[in-house]
Amino acid sequence: MRDLTISGLAREGGVGVETIRYYQRRGLLETPRGDGVRRYGEEAMRRLRFIRSAQTAGFTLEQISELLALDAGQDRARARELAQARLTELDAKIAELEAARASLRRLAKACGDGGAGPCPIITAFEG
Template identity: 65%
Template sequence: MQSRTIAGLAREADVSVETVRYYQRRGLLKTPERPGSSGQNGGVRRYGDEDVRRLRFIRSAQAAGFTLEQIGELLALDATHDRSRALELARERLAALDAKIEELEKARAALRRLARECSSGSDDSCPILASFDDSSKSV
């Protein structure tokens, strides 16, 4: 049943109207026809339960870190039930997350080291500020 306006769709999916329009421009969400659109100010577009489901799918996939391009592919796979490609995309995303976690753990370790040096240092220079000020050194 097509009963929601774009504002209702956005509200139900907890996004802004502009986000809905952006996804429509990107081809992730269909733009329904205006009923009685013979004139410039035709009827109001209506959205249904499938639109809500799709919008929530997009948001959930984004929260998992998928790009909009990957989400478009996942949406297409959802229609074909291609589990092997969906699994491949998930594994790629997991590898990217693992790499990011490793990078963040290294940054945390470096910052902890700098904080220890800063708290135990007796001279006037702050190791934290010095490390960011010297572009030739890496943290």
């Protein structure tokens, strides 16, 4: 991979330039040093992809920072602990979403069954 400018890194990583700068301020990405235009290499792109993937999995930036530090230290037990905690959170969110879906299905069916009076969906959200 060729060296990229900050705009190139942002474009390749699917984020904005200000996001790159924000990640640098948070210590998630290093700010390259040198004369003239700063260039980012493969390691910066790898870290940016890691950050984006971890965010997609629902990790916070604090947790991502810890995971990046753990990668350097090879602390698999703590990384596994963070992953398990995230799985527990996801399981709870999935259960909540499944309950909401079931409730909405019941309301949609009740609304579709017709009958007199106000729509059950509107009534449910008013109360």
